[in-house]
Every structure is written in C-alpha cells, then in structure tokens.
Amino acid sequence: MENIIILNASPRAPKSNSKTYAQIFQKYSKLPTEYFNINKLNHMEICNKIKQFSQLLFVFPLYADSIPVTLLNFLKTLENNPPKNKPVISVLINCGFIEPEQNDTAVKIMKIFCKQNGYVFGSVLKIGSGEAILETPFRFFVSRKIKKLADSVSKKKFCELKVTMPITKKAFLKASESYWINYGRKNGLSKEEMQTLKIE
Ligand SMILES: Cc1cc2nc3c(=O)[nH]c(=O)nc-3n(C[C@H](O)[C@H](O)[C@H](O)COP(=O)(O)O)c2cc1C
Incomplete structure (x- = not known):
C-alpha cells in the first residue's frame, strides 16, 4: 500500500511554519500520512519507521542558504542506518526571502543525498516569503501549490513547483x-x- 511519512526538520518544529505547511499537505493528500518532528533524540526511532512507508516528504526551512543542522544531522544517521525498503523522497522547503530560488542550493543538497544513498528523488515545492505568506490574504496561493505537490506525490507524477507572494x-x-x-x-x-x- 502506498503511504507517506512526513518529517519536519525545522529546528523549531513544534512551533514552525513547516508544521503548518505539513498540515496543509496532510489535508490534501490522497494517500495516508504520518507526521513526525525530527529532534536530537528520535533519529533511530524514525529510521526504523521509514521502511513502513513508500514515500517520504521532508518539510524544512532554509537556514543560511542551506539545510538546517537538524536535517543535516538526521541525514547522517539515515546514511548509516538505511531502511530495507527505500521510499521515494520529496521535499517541501520554505525560506524567509521572497525569491523561491533562494532554496535551490538546499534542494541540490537533498538531490545529491538521494543519488549517493540510492533513493529515488520525487517532487519539490520551493516556497518564498515562507515566514510571511501564511498570515496574508495570499495564503491560498501556497495552499493551492501544496495541493499540487500532494497530487503529484500521490500520482507519482513528480515535478518541481514554486510559489511566493505576488508582490x-x-x-x-x-x-x-x-x-x-x-x-x-x-x-x-x-x-x-x-x-x-x-x-x-
Ligand atoms: C538562523 C536562521 C537562518 C535563516 N537563513 C535564511 C536564509 O539564508 N535565507 C532565507 O530566505 N531565509 C532564511 N531564514 C528564514 C527562515 O527560512 C524562515 O523564517 C522560515 O519560515 C522558517 O521556517 P520554520 O518556521 O519552519 O522553521 C533563516 C532563519 C533563521 C532563524
């Protein structure tokens, strides 16, 4: 059965924008989802769970033009403890600046991780103005794109999407x-x- 594990790799996961983005994804996903915040103590627990899922969505913010250390450290653990069945990995990344392209380097890092560790890379959604857009009348722009991301993941028609505030x-x-x-x-x-x- 197809299913998705959603991993929030924001350093402030319980109060993060990533959490809200993940919730919107869950609302639109046609496949069953399970959500976890990554923290320092649960790397092995999550690595052991991953084998039960056909797809994995990492949701995280851009930090200093790169992936946050929470995600970097988790990827190191995952590299040393790979699941028996490797899920397809998709990425939902948000940054503070208005240009979604700010996220390009972080996306490349994730693609290299997948290539080097034998995971199929799925879809990407790059969000610009990710700190602000949720509190504005433009929130529906981002919701609409997250729905597209969820559809692409469930239909396995993988694609690269981006969104920001239209100002x-x-x-x-x-x-x-x-x-x-x-x-x-x-x-x-x-x-x-x-x-x-x-x-x-
Ligand atoms: C330490 C730190 C570094 C950041 N670096 C960048 C950056 O390089 N570019 C950018 O556009 N936003 C940057 N941001 C903004 C975050 O990506 C943005 O606030 C995001 O919405 C946080 O998501 P979260 O709530 O899911 O953690 C940074 C924020 C922090 C706290």
Missing part, C-alpha cells in the same frame, strides 16, 4: 521592515537597537 521585491522589503520594527517595539526594542548585532 514586488520593493513592497516586500517595505512590509517586512515595518513588521520587524513593530515586532521589536512590542518587545521594548527601538529600530536602532534592532539594527545592532546584539541579540540579548
């Missing part, structure tokens, strides 16, 4: 700046303090 870079920068200034103000920080490298 100019200038408007995005302006909106993000005022969002972060307000965020700082709510936490008792001025714009000038927000612009320093001191984070505590």
